[in-house]
Amino acid sequence: xxxxxxxxxxxxxxxxxxxxxxxxxxxxxxxxxxxxxxxxxxxxxxxxxxxxxxxxxxxxxxxxxxxxxxxxxxxxxxxxxxxxxxxxxxxxxxxxxxxxxxxxxxxxxxxxxxxxxxxxxxxxxxxxxxxxxxxxxxxxxxxxxxxxxxxxxxxxxxxxxxxxxxxxxxxxxxxxxxxxxxxxxxxxxxxxxxxxxxxxxxxxxxxxxxxxxxxxxxxxxxxxxxxxxxxxxxxxxxxxxxxxxxxxxxxxxxxxxxxxxxxxxxxxxxxxxxxxxxxxxxxxxxxxxxxxxxxxxxxxxxxxxxxxxxxxxxxxxxxxxxxxxxxxxxxxxxxxxxxxxxxxxxxxxxxxxxxxxxxxxxxxxxxxxxxxxxxxxxxxxxxxxxxxxxxxxxxxxxxxxxxxxxxxxxxxxxxxxxxxxxxxxxxxxxxxxxxxxxxxxxxxx
Numbered sequence: 001x002x003x004x005x006x007x008x009x010x011x012x013x014x015x016x017x018x019x020x021x022x023x024x025x026x027x028x029x030x031x032x033x034x035x036x037x038x039x040x041x042x043x044x045x046x047x048x049x050x051x052x053x054x055x056x057x058x059x060x061x062x063x064x065x066x067x068x069x070x071x072x073x074x075x076x077x078x079x080x081x082x083x084x085x086x087x088x089x090x091x092x093x094x095x096x097x098x099x100x101x102x103x104x105x106x107x108x109x110x111x112x113x114x115x116x117x118x119x120x121x122x123x124x125x126x127x128x129x130x131x132x133x134x135x136x137x138x139x140x141x142x143x144x145x146x147x148x149x150x151x152x153x154x155x156x157x158x159x160x161x162x163x164x165x166x167x168x169x170x171x172x173x174x175x176x177x178x179x180x181x182x183x184x185x186x187x188x189x190x191x192x193x194x195x196x197x198x199x200x201x202x203x204x205x206x207x208x209x210x211x212x213x214x215x216x217x218x219x220x221x222x223x224x225x226x227x228x229x230x231x232x233x234x235x236x237x238x239x240x241x242x243x244x245x246x247x248x249x250x251x252x253x254x255x256x257x258x259x260x261x262x263x264x265x266x267x268x269x270x271x272x273x274x275x276x277x278x279x280x281x282x283x284x285x286x287x288x289x290x291x292x293x294x295x296x297x298x299x300x301x302x303x304x305x306x307x308x309x310x311x312x313x314x315x316x317x318x319x320x321x322x323x324x325x326x327x328x329x330x331x332x333x334x335x336x337x338x339x340x341x342x343x344x345x346x347x348x349x350x351x352x353x354x355x356x357x358x359x360x361x362x363x364x365x366x367x368x369x370x371x372x373x374x375x376x377x378x379x380x381x382x383x384x385x386x387x388x389x390x391x392x393x394x395x396x397x398x399x400x401x402x403x404x405x406x407x408x409x410x411x412x413x414x415x416x417x418x419x420x421x422x423x424x425x426x427x428x429x430x431x432x433x434x435x436x437x438x439x440x441x442x443x444x445x
Contacts, residue, residue, distance in 0.1 A: 004059040005074035007096055008052060015053050016192055017170055017185025018046070025054050025165060029121070029148060030070060034163045035141055038127075038151040041167035042316045042329055043267035044222030047152035050167065051123050052077065054150070058121065071148070073120040081126040086133030093122065108139075115144035122147060128154040128274060154271055156314040166319060169219025169329070173211045181207055186214040186224055193228035201231065209236035216243045217250075218330040223264055226250040247334055268335040275315060280339070282308045283317055283328075285350045287336035291386035292327040297361075301353045325383065351394050358384065358391035359403035362410040381410070 028034050039047045055075045061067075078096045083089060090108050094101065099114055101107050124137075134157050140147065141161060151157065156164055172186035181187045182203060190210050194201040203210060213236065217223030227250060230239050242249040250264030272280065285302030286293070298304040309326060312318040318326050328336075340347045361384065364377060381388065392411075395403040 004069055004071065006055070006059045007076050007098075008055055008059065009077070011049075011052070014192060015049065016189040018050055018053070021050060021167070022054055022057065025050070025150075026057060028163060028165065029054070029058075029150065031163075035148045036137065036151065036157070036159065036161045037149070037163045037165060038153055038157055039165050039167050040153055040156050040314075040316055042220075042332060043154055043271050044220050044264060044331075045167050045169065045316075046221040047167055048125050049221070051125065051150055051152050055121070055123060071119055071121045073118040075121045075123070077123045077125060079125050080130060083130065086130055086136065089130065089133055089136055096122075112140070112143035115140070115147050118144065119146040120148075122149050124149055124151045126153070127151050127157070131155060131157065134159055154274065154316045158314065166316075168319065169217075170214075170221060170224070172214035172219045174215075178207075178211065181211055184214070186219045186221075187211065189221060190214060190224050190228050193225050194231050197229055197231040206236040209240045212240045213243060216240065216330065220329065220331060222267065223250055223331055226264055247331065247338075250331075264331060265335070268332060271315070271317065271332070272335065272339075275312075275317070279308065279311060279315070279317075283312060283332075283336045284340040284343075284346075286312075286318075286326075286328060287333050287340055288347075288350050288354045288390075289328070289333075289387055290390050291384065292321070292325040293384075293387065294325055297357055297384075297387075298326065300357045301350060323383075352398070352400075354387070355391045355394045355398070355400060355403055358388050359395065359400075359406045362388060362391075363406040364410045 025037070025039070028037050039051055041047050055077070058070055059075050061069060074097070076096045078089075078093050080089065080092065083092050090111055093099075094107070094111055097120070099111060101110050103110070137149065137151075137157065137159060138161070141149070156162065170185040170189060172184050173181050182191065187203070187210055190213065191201065191203050194206075194210075213227050214224060217227065227239055227243065230242075230249060234242070239249065247265050247268070251266075275283065282302050282304045286298060286304065288301065289297070293301075295306070295309065298309060309318060313320055313326075317332060318328055320326055340350065362381075388407075388411075392404070392407060394400070395407070
């Protein structure tokens with residue numbers, strides 16, 4: 001079957017993984033009531049590339065000639081990244097679909113009149129800086145009833161017609177022994193890009209460090225590609241070590257990359273610039289958490305309101321899991337943590353609040369530890385084990401004796417419940433050693 005009309009660019013690199021996401025997004029576009037689908041995710045997560053891969057499947061479908069295409073009048077990419085003003089969106093759409101205005105006045109009405117008779121898909125790419133133009137989206141959907149919109153954005157449009165698809169990092173191996181790391185999309189992407197930089201690259205030899213890199217960038221495709229490009233100059237273990245120290249290694253001088261994707265720091269800085277002052281303040285404070293957090297913890301530690309959290313989710317700075325916990329992408333967390341470190345007094349205050357909250361969280365009544373609620377209590381503790389360890393270490397370093405005392409009994413029972421007695425013994429020895437050398441004036445109630 002001949003491909004549909006389109007203006008899709010030819011990909012310069014191979015597309016790796018995301019099979020489930022492609023199937024899910026295509027399925028949503030087939031829904032008759034889903035006319036505005038927004039792929040929402042942080043910068044560098046692969047929204048544009050995924051949208052283009054979905055589009056390629058629509059213009060070159062694997063079907064017999066008797067099957068009617070989903071969008072018979074074509075699929076068109078509307079690149080909005082260079083568009084500075086909402087008023088320029090109309091002319092940008094017209095240029096993308098090859099429509100020429102036939103008179104000087106009212107270009108919007110002319111375009112709507114043309115699109116009213118068309119059944120096509122417009123991919124509005126990089127919409128996050130044009131949120132003031134959402135009324136235009138509503139108008140377009142009303143005036144052109146057979147035109148569907150696939151939008152990529154770091155922020156949700158918050159329209160009643162909108163269907164949201166939250167895009168996260170590619171799958172990568174978590175903790176523990178991994179039999180087949182090459183089965184994970186993030187590892188596949190790293191290996192493919194690594195072999196471009198060094199054709200002799202072997203996952204067998206470098207697997208441990210490849211997994212570490214994928215974990216450090218939390219499966220973010222841009223982070224993986226920028227890290228893999230460094231194989232021209234550094235071995236994998238040194239790339240991983242540099243990543244642990246700083247985000248600055250995630251940049252590239254390769255030709256062919258969009259300017260906005262040459263540096264991970266530039267990507268994160270742009271996302272930061274889209275936030276209000278209050279949202280930045282909250283996100284900085286939330287960067288002290290590890291492994292996610294619950295709403296109550298965010299309220300206590302970061303003075304975050306439900307509105308703050310919801311807005312940060314809309315901006316793809318947080319994600320809400322099915323368990324009700326919030327998570328922040330590791331690279332975004334590091335960037336926000338750097339901002340917090342620029343304000344030492346605030347950082348100390350926030351870390352003290354974090355320590356207080358989890359010391360209180362650990363101060364469980366004995367009945368919760370060994371009674372009927374013990375399983376539920378232990379599951380809650382395990383969900384926040386990274387935060388508990390962080391709070392303990394802070395209490396040790398700051399000689400917060402009262403907070404340490406409140407944690408001890410629960411840590412003891414939890415260690416036996418999870419068969420981690422050696423870890424807790426080590427933590428207790430660490431605390432005793434620190435307190436022995438602490439000056440009396442340093443000890444805090």
